[in-house]
Amino acid sequence: MNVLITGGTGFIGSRLVSRCIDRGDNVKVLGQKNTLAETDNCKRIQSQGAQVFFNEIADADFVQKIMKGIDIVFHLAAAQHEMNILDKVFWDVNVEGTKNILEASINSGVQKFIHGSTIGVYGILDGLINEKSPCIPDNIYGTTKLAGEKLALSYKDKIHVSAIRIPETYGPGDRRLLKLFKAIKKKKFPIIGKGNNLHHLIYVDDLINGFFTAADNEKSNGEVFLLSGEKPVTTNEMVDIVAKELGVSHPGVRIPIGPVWFLATIVENVLRPLGIQPPIHRRRIDFFKKSFSLSSQKAEEMLGFFPKVNFNDGVKFTAEWYKKNNLL
Numbered sequence: 001m002n003v004l005i006t007g008g009t010g011f012i013g014s015r016l017v018s019r020c021i022d023r024g025d026n027v028k029v030l031g032q033k034n035t036l037a038e039t040d041n042c043k044r045i046q047s048q049g050a051q052v053f054f055n056e057i058a059d060a061d062f063v064q065k066i067m068k069g070i071d072i073v074f075h076l077a078a079a080q081h082e083m084n085i086l087d088k089v090f091w092d093v094n095v096e097g098t099k100n101i102l103e104a105s106i107n108s109g110v111q112k113f114i115h116g117s118t119i120g121v122y123g124i125l126d127g128l129i130n131e132k133s134p135c136i137p138d139n140i141y142g143t144t145k146l147a148g149e150k151l152a153l154s155y156k157d158k159i160h161v162s163a164i165r166i167p168e169t170y171g172p173g174d175r176r177l178l179k180l181f182k183a184i185k186k187k188k189f190p191i192i193g194k195g196n197n198l199h200h201l202i203y204v205d206d207l208i209n210g211f212f213t214a215a216d217n218e219k220s221n222g223e224v225f226l227l228s229g230e231k232p233v234t235t236n237e238m239v240d241i242v243a244k245e246l247g248v249s250h251p252g253v254r255i256p257i258g259p260v261w262f263l264a265t266i267v268e269n270v271l272r273p274l275g276i277q278p279p280i281h282r283r284r285i286d287f288f289k290k291s292f293s294l295s296s297q298k299a300e301e302m303l304g305f306f307p308k309v310n311f312n313d314g315v316k317f318t319a320e321w322y323k324k325n326n327l328l
Helices: 011-022 036-047 060-066 087-107 140-153 176-185 204-216 235-246 257-274 282-289 297-303 311-324
Strands: 002-006 026-030 051-053 072-075 112-118 160-166 224-226
Touching: 002 011, 011 026, 011 036, 011 204, 026 060, 036 051, 060 087, 072 087, 072 204, 087 112, 087 140, 112 140, 112 204, 140 160, 160 204, 176 235, 176 311, 204 297, 224 297, 235 311, 257 282
Parallel strands: 002 026, 002 072, 026 051, 072 112, 112 160, 160 224
Antiparallel strands: none
16 A cells, blocks of 8 residues: 555654554655654654655645555644644644645545544543543644544545544653653652543554554544543553552652642743743643543444553553663
C-alpha cells in the first residue's frame, strides 16, 4: 500500500510510520521539525525509508502534488498544545488543513481516510464516555478538532472515512510523559488536588492497531470510534506505578488545585496575547482536573479491537525506552 501520514514526525505519527514500513507499505510523511523530538523522529523514519516533506497542510497545491498514487491517508497533523498562537491558527490547521487533505485525497482517488480526532472534543464529562456522549469542548483545541472531525465525516459519500477519538497516548517515543517520569524519579512531582481523577490511557501500539482495524473494515465508513486502554487509572495510581517501576517512593506532596488554577488562568491571559508560551496554563492543569472513563465497546464489536498492553506493562516498556535513549 502507498500511505500518506500527516503529522508523521510526531510521537504517534512516527510510530505509525515505522509500523507501516514494517508491514511493507511505501510511506510518505508530511511533518515538521520544530522540536528536538520531531527532528530525531524525522531522522529515524527517513533511515527506515520514509519520504518526509515539511510543507504546511495549508498549502493545498503541494498537498495535491504529494497525494499522487496514495491509497490510504492517516491524518494526524494538528495544532494541539501550543498556547502562544492565535485561535485562527487552530482553525487554519485543524479545519481548513483537514479540508485540503480531504479534497486532495478525493481528487487523487485515495481509498481510505483515517482521521485522528481526540477525546478533547468531550470537554469535561462525568461517568462512562462513549461515542454518543455529548461533545462540549472547553478550549480552542477541542473546538477545532470537533469541527475537523465533523468535516471529515461529512465526506463519507465521497471517500471511505473514519474518525478515531484518541485519548492520552503513551509508550516508547513519548516525550510528554517523560516530564512525569523525570519528576517522579527526582521526587519532585507534587500532586495538584486529590489525585482521584481518572486517566484512561492507551499504549501507542494498541492505538495504531486500532487505526489499522478501522482502515481494513468496510463497515467503518462514516463512523467515529473511541479507543482506550484496558482500564482507567487515577493520577495517584499512575504516579505510584511509575514510581515503583523507577524504584523510588513518591514523596506525597500535595497542592490545592484552586490557587493553581487561578494562577494558570492569570498567566495564560497575560502571556498568550503577547505570543509567549505560558509556563503554566489551564490545559496543563487538566492533567489533575479532568477525569475520563472511556468505553471502546463500539470498536470491540464493530472492528474486533481489543487493547493488548496494560498500564503496568506499558510503563515498563516506556521506562526501558527512556533509559535506553539516556533520557532518564
